[in-house]
Amino acid sequence: MYLLSSEKKECYGCRACAEVCPQKCITIVEDEEHFIYPYVEKDKCRKCHLCERVCPINYSNDKAVDDLDREVWVGVSKSNEVRMKSSSGGAFTAIYRSLLAENYKIFGVRWDKNLKVIHDVATTEEECEKFRKSKYVMSNTNGCFSSIAKLLMKGDKVCFTASPCQCAALQAFLQTKRIDQDNLIVIDLICHGAPNQYLFDRYITEKIGDKEKVKNCSYQFKNKLPYRGSVNSRTAIVKRQGRKDEILTIQNDPFIKAYYGRLFYRPSCGTCKFANSNRVSDITLGDAWHIEEEYPEWDPLVGVSCIIFNTSKGKELLEKINKQMILRKKDVEWVVQNNLQFNVPTEMHKNRNLFFKLLESKSFKKSVNISMKKPIMLRAFRKIRSILSA
Incomplete structure (x- = not known):
């Protein structure tokens, strides 16, 4: 990990180490390319090693399922308005509407008034609408790991949507805090990489x-x-x-x-350990590229969602999503062939x-x-x- 090796490709910029540190001796600083990295004030450090335990580079995914158990669906919202206001085909809207009906707190990414990209929490559809559309900038996780930990400890239900590395960081953070994740749904994205x-x-x-x-x-x-x-x-x-x-x-x-x-992109994007089919999330969302070759009525440039249900918890949402979308079933191999970053890291320019x-x-x-x-x-x-x- 970066805090031990100083190897920039081993840091994802998730801020989990700074957030977990009980001594608050880790600060976030920018390098010459303005990507963020943790800096440790060694005279304050008590060597508790919590920062190492929450680092995504050390995270081991223990909830992956066999590809035969995984379900892949592609489709578009039954509402053309939702589809046009979404990044792809409207799958995220279908998910958050279903979860809000069950009193979930939804964490996603929005613009602030200064066009900064930040993670935030929403409890209404109006608030969740700000999470629609891609933001091609690495988000500031904005203390959300601690916020989610507190909500789960109270018994609240939470959905967290982010890049795969940020999803891994959250789960490692909660494991380190020994917080039960039964009420947590994690959604990652097929990510190409992020500038700062x-x-x-x-x-x-x-x-x-x-x-x-x-x-x-x-x-x-x-x-x-x-x-x-x-x-x-x-x-x-x-x-x-x-x-x-x-x-x-x-x-x-x-x-x-x-x-x-x-x-x-960030240096770690070129060697990302999460750019593979062994996803860290309950659900993975992306674009259904090349789906028009099989279904000419769908245009990926207008927006068609690819939804991969990685866990049984994720698959529980399928019936509710199906009521809001036109869906057709595919398989994992189709995703691997048609969405490159589902399986390999981005090649840098x-x-x-x-x-x-x-x-x-x-x-x-x-x-x-x-x-x-x-x-x-x-x-x-x-x-x-x-x-x-x-």
């Missing part, structure tokens, strides 16, 4: 302006408003007062281009280090464009091809 908040802040400040202007705008990944005649959820949308809404694409926006180009070096002296946009500039022969070939196909 600093990078998004640099980008959005260059695009929008100072903090006051940022406060008066909204930003949403997985946009589903039509762009050039069709819906492509691999876009984003920014809304500003007094300005026309702007749809952002890989072609016209540096953050979208860099995210999908794998340019600036070859110019990742160059990007962070450029960012020290150049703008975010210029750093992205230089780092991802295609060789001149490839650009010429693509230009000729576009002319011939016109």
Whole structure:
């Protein structure tokens, strides 16, 4: 683990170590790339080793099921409004609506007023709506591990949704505290990787302006408003007062281009131990890529959910979700073949280090464009091809 090895690929930035430390001698600091890492004030440390026990790198998943027992379903919400307001096909909405009816507290990720990405708790549908849509920034877990521990100790029911590493961190935290997890449902996502908040802040400040202007705008990944005649959820949308809404694409926006180009993820994302089919959660959610090859009426760019029920606890929700969605059954092998990060870590862009070096002296946009500039022969070939196909 990072606290023992100082190997950055062994830290996921979950903050669990700082949260569990009884001496409060672990602080969170940024490195030269502005990713967060724990720092220990050794003179205050009593060597209780709790920080080691909650580290996701040490977490051993003991609730995995055989692939034959696992259930995979793909589908879309029966409500087109829900589907269009969701990242994929609306599975998360179906889940949180079902769980709210059973008095669950729902933990998810939202934007705050300054466009910071944070974990928070919701107890109503209106609050849960803020958790919809992907946020392609590593979230601040915001003390939620301790909050969840307290709720479970009171006998409350909790659902926690996060990246796989954060889900592992929560479960390790609760194990360390010896807190029963029977009333906990954990949902992880098929995760490609995450940039840090600093990078998004640099980008959005260059695009929008100072903090006051940022406060008066909204930003949403997985946009589903039509762009050039069709819906492509691999876009984003920014809304500003007094300005026309702007749809952002890989072609016209540096953050979208860099995210999908794998340019600036956290070092641990490239070797992530959780990017495999042995999931740490009760339910895994993702996109049902290539499902249109079998069901042409469904378009993944408009949104089709892939739902993997990993445990019997997760499968108990299937009947309730089925009432809200049109679902079709698949198998784990189909997910492995059609959603790469379900099974292997993301391959980092070859110019990742160059990007962070450029960012020290150049703008975010210029750093992205230089780092991802295609060789001149490839650009010429693509230009000729576009002319011939016109």
